Amino acid sequence: MAADRPRWQFARFPELSPQDLHDILRARAAVFVVEQACAFQDVDGADPPSWHLFARDAATGAIAAYCRLIPAGVKFAEPSIGRVITTDIARGTGLGRALMEEALRRAETLWPSQAVRIGAQQRLERFYQSLGFTTASEPYDEDGIPHVEMLRAPSGNPDRNPKVMTGTTK
Numbered sequence: 001m002a003a004d005r006p007r008w009q010f011a012r013f014p015e016l017s018p019q020d021l022h023d024i025l026r027a028r029a030a031v032f033v034v035e036q037a038c039a040f041q042d043v044d045g046a047d048p049p050s051w052h053l054f055a056r057d058a059a060t061g062a063i064a065a066y067c068r069l070i071p072a073g074v075k076f077a078e079p080s081i082g083r084v085i086t087t088d089i090a091r092g093t094g095l096g097r098a099l100m101e102e103a104l105r106r107a108e109t110l111w112p113s114q115a116v117r118i119g120a121q122q123r124l125e126r127f128y129q130s131l132g133f134t135t136a137s138e139p140y141d142e143d144g145i146p147h148v149e150m151l152r153a154p155s156g157n158p159d160r161n162p163k164v165m166t167g168t169t170k
Contacts (some may be wrong), residue, residue, distance in 0.1 A: 006055035006065065006095060008102055013048045024054060027063035031085040040143040046074050046082070051110065053103055057089050064090035065099040069107055076117040078151070079107055084118075100131050104152070113154045122146040 009020070016024070025042070032038055047068065054066040067084040075082060081103050086096040107116050120128050122139050128150050129135070137149035 006098055006102075007058075008053060008055055010051060010053050010106060012051055016052060020052075020054075023056075023063050024052065024066055027066055027085060027087050028083055031087060032083075035088075036145065038143045038145060042083075046070055049074055051106065053099070053106060055095065055099070057087075060089065062089060063087060065095045067099060067103050069103060069110060072111070072114070075119075076149075078115045078117040079111045080117050080119075081107065082118065096127075097131075100128075104131065108155050115154050116152045118150050118152075119147050120150050122148050125150070 011020070028042055032040070032042060050068040050070045052066070052068050055064050056062060057064040065086045067081050070076075070080045070082055072079045074080075081100070084096075084100065084103075086093075086099065090096075104116070107114075117136070118128065118133065119142065120133070123146075125135060125148055131152070133150035133152045135148050136151040139146050139148050141147070
């Protein structure tokens with residue numbers, strides 16, 4: 001997958017095929033539940049209002065990278081990007097960065113001039129900072145894994161202080 005340019009699929013929940021939904025949930029479970037040994041309720045009600053961005057491995061057809069773009073008011077006051085994964089077949093290829101760059105482009109199109117908030121695993125804080133996110137909370141525990149909220153100022157307004165934005169609406 002490293003040499004291939006990803007072929008992104010982008011769909012609202014009702015537009016996902018049953019096979020797409022199955023493969024997405026399978027990939028999320030493989031990463032979050034099995035690899036990270038984290039028992040949590042993955043099906044959280046945020047999938048139906050969200051957009052789903054994913055790429056499949058060209059050779060196997062399996063999900064290689066995935067995230068969901070969540071409208072404002074569902075998880076946070078701002079739009080957000082969540083359930084970000086690259087599966088084992090794509091790790092180390094740069095696909096995770098490509099996924100986030102594509103997700104940020106899509107977020108800007110969906111929600112122009114709006115900040116994007118994420119709940120990031122703390123170990124990935126530098127990665128998200130390299131994409132323009134600023135840490136916006138103290139570390140907190142989510143399902144046994146240290147997390148931080150991070151905020152990315154809207155495009156075209158890099159001087160805006162993202163820490164003045166509101167918190168969660170859970």
